[in-house]
Amino acid sequence: MENNYLLADRYRIKNLLGEGGMANVYLAHDEILDRDVAVKVLRLDLRNDQETQRRFQREAKATSELNHPNIVSVLDVGEEDGMQYIVMEYVKGEDLKKYIVEHFPIPYQRVVDMMEQVLSAVAHAHAHGIIHRDLKPQNIMVDEKGNVKITDFGIAVVLSDNSITQTNSLLGSVHYLSPEQARGHMATKQSDIYSLGIILYEMLTGSVPFEGESAVSIAIKHFQNEMPSVRDYDPRVPQALENVILKATAKDPSQRYAAVTDMAADLKTSLSPKRAGEPKWAPDNSKDLEETKVLPAIAAANGLTPETAEAATDNPNNTDEKDTDEKSPVRKTKKPRKKRPWWFWASIAAGTIVIILVAVFFLTQKKDVTVPSLAGMTQAQAESTLKDADLQVGTIEKAYSEKVEKNRVIRTIPAQKLVIKQGSSVSLVISRGKKGYKLGNYVGNSYTTVAETLKKAGVKVKRAYANSSTVPSGEIMRQSPAAGKTVIPGDDTVTLTVSRGKRQITLRDLSNYSKKNVQDYADENGLNVTFREANSSTVSAGLVMSQDPAAGTLVTADTAIVVTLSAGAKQVKIINFVKEVKIPYQAPASSSSSISSSSSSDQSGSDSESSSTSSASSGPVPNNIIIYIEDRSHSINTVYRQFTITKDTPVELPFTVESGQSARYRIVRDGSTIDEQTVNP
CATH class of the missing domain: 3.30.200.20 (Phosphorylase Kinase; domain 1)
Incomplete structure (x- = not known):
């Protein structure tokens, strides 16, 4: 891939x-x-x-x-x-083979600790009726914390100089192969124990006990040669610890540990001072081991004929007898072949019968059956189909599936289209449906982080917005479904309500709003409003005259605004009064009599009268008078009254003012202001 x-x-x-x-x-x-x-x-x-x-x-x-x-x-x-x-x-680390190379020599206590983990795992497998058959350091992983984990249960290995098979049955790596497996017998729990003893040997010495030029020569040494002494390599190794290896690797399976748990118990106390001075363990050799046999499959795997395989068995070091004889001072004489006894032919006949019986056995074996396709069926449908195919229903397992509907078959073990024997068991893996995802409490967390996590798990995410004066922008305010609920990735949607922060508002023009209308507007938008009052002759009482900030200003929630309401026109007291003013006459400058008359008019009234009398004959020239007044009803810039005089003339000026206010007047004679004053009631 x-x-x-x-x-x-x-x-x-x-x-x-x-x-x-x-x-x-x-x-x-x-x-x-x-x-x-x-x-x-x-x-x-x-x-x-x-x-x-x-x-x-x-x-x-x-x-x-x-x-x-x-x-x-x-x-x-x-x-x-x-x-x-x-x-x-995934075990992040290295296999035990590499670990031994990189860490050798390994402290004895560390060796015991690691082997106890391996033994515990193998004991668990044996308790479930599973024999590993290929235990070796390459199939034991050591993680970064020093923990060990066994892998490769029941899988075959590539054929090489260090691996042998018998009729397509895995026997395992030849360096860790038990004698009975090398002879072609079925592997048992004691076969795994033998391999464990070889592994323990390698951890203490850094090498395997038997080496050879071929797989056959190594296999022969397993059931022919004594196990090398660990203490010969390292005299410091306690005898009790070496005894664990010797008992685990006994040639006769019946003399090995009865169970892996027994080996573990023995190993656990192997470093104890109480076992110091323990004698070396030795097997009971009262029973002869079975005659050495090398199966044709082993020989063929190594390019040997049955005859040369037999010769290799008799001479495991592959030395040539002829060469040996030539080097010997005395040349050996070949003995004549003896005549075959009657029992030899009887054994051949017996062997023939055995072959016939084996042939009959295989001919009566159950037929091959192809595992049918059960995917998508209900459990009942699948069981019925297996029964019709002369197959048994094995274990029923449950598993989540993104594609297969709940309570339908996902797959079978063995898989469909595989050929198995009639009557064999087929296990069913039934769908639990899509695996649910349990929601956490996301309120107060960043939307970006939570959404990324949920989407990575296949959960659909919908974002909603809301303003908040307490939750910062971008944080989750609410979620639906609630925390603790389980959703189905790919099907269900989680809605996350995200804060925009404080709401921004463009202030409306509140002119002529009533106090209630203003308060409703403030409550709706989260504004804090303060009311004031002022008199107005143009805005009706109770309506807005002005606002601060002004209309159109952009503000956020909780902003304070000041609204001024009209108290109506101010009620005032009107005062009317009259001011009497005397306007003096002034003759034009071209008339001497007028000048003389005017000059003497200020000295005495009698003089003025005589002057007027004297100028009457010629006639006085009139003065043009303009009067301006300013009060509640008049403006100082507007002519109030205009007339002419030929003599000093008193005038009454009427004023209308509000209480506390004053009035003003101005008198202009022939274009010149002669009098201008502010007057009070």
């Missing part, structure tokens, strides 16, 4: 972690749960190999049944476009 490929609409492939004999393992990111996972995908060239597919399905089924902190968890199993895959937890 290419990097960035999205598997099952969920797992984004990041890079290749490793390639195996059956499958490739990729690092991927679970985009729903936001975590890294390991995805094991069946190799493209093996997808049509039914046996390989069965092994792959067996691993998925076996591991999914195990739930232990020291076993790599299977998170999901599926098939996409004919591509079978297993999703497992």
Whole structure:
């Protein structure tokens, strides 16, 4: 698969972690749960190999049944476009093989601690009837905290010089292979215990106990050679600890630990001072081991004929007898072949009978059946279909699915189209429907952060706005559904009400509004209003005369505004009074008699009369008089009265003023102001 490929609409492939004999393992990111996972995908060239597919399905089924902190968890199993895959937890670290190389020598207590974790995991698997069959440091992961996790349950490994198979049955890596597996016998729980003893040996010495030029020579050493002493390599190793290895790797399975838990209990006290001076454990050799056999499959895997395989068994070091004889001072003489005894032929006859019985056994074996396609069926429909196909219903598992309707079959284990034996069990994976997403309490959080998290989980998000004087802009004020509720990604929508902050308002022109209208407007927009009053002769009482701030000003909620209401026209007292003014006559400058008369008029009244009498004969020239007044009814710029005089003339000027106010007048004679005064009542 290419990097960035999205598997099952969920797992984004990041890079290749490793390639195996059956499958490739990729690092991927679970985009729903936001975590890294390991995805094991069946190799493209093996997808049509039914046996390989069965092994792959067996691993998925076996591991999914195990739930232990020291076993790599299977998170999901599926098939996409004919591509079978297993999703497992991603262990960030290295395998035990590499750990031994980088950290050797490992402190004894650390070795015991790590092995106790491995033994605990294997004991859990054995309790579920699962035998690993391929325990080796390469299948044990060590995370960054030093914890160990076992992986690769039931999966085959690539054939190489260090791996052997028998009739397509996995036996495991030859360096950790039990003697009974090397002979072609079925693997048992004691076979796993043997492998665990080899692993413990390697952790203490940094190497495996048996090496050879080929897989066959190494396998032969497992059931022929004694286990090398750990204390020969490191005398400081307590004898009790070496005894754990010796008992776990006994050639006879019956002399090994009866169970992994027994081995764990023995290992736990192996460093105790109470066990100091413990004698070296030795197996009971009263019973001879079974005669060494090398199966044709083993020989063929290593390019040997049965004859050369037998020779390799007799001579595990592959030395040439002829060469040995030539080097010997005394040349050996070949012994003549003895005549076959009667029991030899009887054994051949018995072998023939066995072959016939085996043939009959295989001929009467159950027929192959193809797993039908059950995807989308109800459980009842699927069970009925399996029954019609002569298959049994296995376990019923529940899993979330983005595509398959609730209570419908997602997939089967083994997968559809795989060929299995008649009467075999087929497990059903039933959809729980789409996985729900539990909502948190998002009130008071940033909308941007919350929306990003929800969208990443596939939840639809709707944003609404509201103003608030207490919640800052951009923060969530309300949510629907409420915290703690569960929504379905892709189907349900979460509405988040986001604060705009304080509301901004453009002030309306409140002129001629009543006090109630102004208060309603202020309450509606969150404004604080203060009322004042003033007299007005133009605005009716009770209506707005003015406002501050002015109309059109942009403000926010809680802004204070001042509104002035009209108190009506001011009630005033009107005063009428009269001012008497005497206007003096002045003769024009061209008349001497007038001048003389005018000059003497100020001295005495009798003189003025005589002057007037004297000028009467010639006739006086009249003065043009203009009077201006200013009071409640008149303006100083408007002529109040205009007339002429030929003598001093008294005039009464009427005024109308408001209480406390004054009036004014101006008298102009022949274009010149002769009198201007302010007068009071």
